[in-house]
Amino acid sequence: MITTQSRVTMKNRATRLMEQADILAGYSESQTELTRAYLTPQHRAAHDQLAKWMQSAGLDTWEDSAGNQWGRKPAADPHAPVLILGSHSDTVINAGKYDGNLGVLLAIETLALLREQVFPFHIDVVAFADEEGTRFDTTLIGSAAVAGCFQSGWLDVKDADGVTMAQAMREFGLDPDKAGSDARKPEDTLAYLEVHIEQGPVLEAENLPVGVVTGIAGAKRFQCQVRGEAGHAGTVPVSYRHDALCGAAEMISCIEAFAREHEIVATVGKCDVLPGAVNVIPDDVRFTIDIRSLSQSQLEQCTQQLFSRLENIAHQRQLELDYENLYQAPAVLCDETLQQQWASAVETVTRKPPRFLPSGAGHDALAMAELTSVGMLFVRCEKGISHHPAEQVTAEDVEVALACLAEMVTGFDAGH
Structure with a gap:
């Protein structure tokens, strides 16, 4: 359980997280709008910054074959299974600050909060390098590579400048022949948990900070x-x-x-x-x-x-x-047991009955469902606006989401 002392610091942590979101928004190909695409200098700069924050949280860090950024809170047993937390760091053109990025920052901050706690499993944080498909019009590249469904044909896809994905990988410092070769194995993976802004108006209409996702349309x-x-x-x-x-x-x-x-x-x-x-x-x-x-x-x-x-x-x-x-x-239903665990975490933190709602938008959980059970939590966003500079969340709601994710991780049932 989260201690009373840790709850006292939640507000400060949420404030710091909002400041980090502002910093990440500075890694953009444009000075007037936020655009950060796969295998670009801005991708590199953002992931270098995320790696520093992961290391500050006490995590071991590395980059995988597709350019995803990882951080690990290791278990004592090196052969222990893994619980994965995360979301994506790339953006659409002229984006908001929080789509994807908020989930990555919440995962890092959660493990910083739980730094002294010992778990019988590894906990990994991932910043998926491409969910939006902004550069190559191919979505979920990062999570597909992790889930074992990276398609080699993607390497021949060209961006607007005629650069193939394979060429872009080489320029980024990756080997396209190895893309997806380090995919995770189902038997070693416990679950994938993702926190994301709702991208819809339901939570705001019902005056709720968070909601439990039932599935992805x-x-x-x-x-x-x-x-x-x-x-x-x-x-x-x-x-x-x-x-x-x-x-x-x-x-x-x-x-x-x-x-x-x-x-x-x-x-x-x-x-x-x-x-x-x-x-x-x-x-x-x-x-x-x-x-x-x-x-x-x-x-x-x-x-x-x-x-x-x-x-x-x-x-x-x-x-x-x-x-x-x-x-x-395909439609993907969130794991029923994970939904109930999220619901319990939400009720513990908010002292209110949890709100269950579907996602009409796609997420990295779509690809990760090919690998393991998935569970998601939505955070209220102003007027349901996303994929736009007006995208906004409050520090108070981020504080609730952070507490919920920490509660979810500490109470996670590895045998679910």
Whole structure:
């Protein structure tokens, strides 16, 4: 259990953690906004700083084959299993300070707080080098390498400047031929615990500092194309038209209504209209669909049903509809026992019943679920804003999250 003396210092530790988040935000490729991508000088500088903070917390440090930064609180037995804590250190373009980074800093500070305690297992902190996919458009590179699912084909992917991931690794000081070779083994790993900002409005709406994550929604992304027939805007009667934009508009309205009906989320985030002239009937519209559900079976069923409705709209309007699946990630449920352990920690710290809620966004826990049981805790963020400079958390909520993670680690049941 956390001692009374350690609780007295929680406020100071939370304040220091907020200051560290400010420092990390300075490692950016731009002086006017926070952007830190994989295998860049800013990645190196941020991880060098994290390594110093890990060492100050009494941890042994190293960098792995994919560029992830590690710190370990070792057990007396070198062959003991490992509990892994962490999140990611990379950011999107023009990011906020806390997405990913907060979870890394909380893990380090937790082990600094528990420095004198002895555990029968190793406790590792990891700063995953790439979760966002900002540079190579390939997400979860760091955690995939740890979980044993790094794909060698990623090494040939090029960034916007034509630099391959393999070349970037060499320039960073890594050997691309060894990427993922030091993946962890399931039999040596107890669990993966991640604290992350909610990236949604639920906790703020319910005036709660933290919540227990039940799972991470599965997602599918599609590129759709609706083809019709171009014509003069003034000479073709409406009843004779095959307007691709009107068809796409009906489809987009259908997508929103379908999501409401089935209590899922579906988003059209991009739409391009061709030929794009004010006096020409559009004959080609391309739009994206992002559809998500915490239930994988529901995701599959809803995707099939939704496209059946969209195809019907196309048929009724005498249009052609084509679509391509660009991306998919499976739904991952957080381990039930870990959820209950998190709930107990939250109730101990806050003296309130824990709030359970799903994650609609992806996290490193998605990849780590291939390796071990995963459990997550959400921290309230202002207005649910993330991936934006306005992303904000309070020191008071960070203090609660720190106490919860410390409680979770000290009470962790290695035999769960």
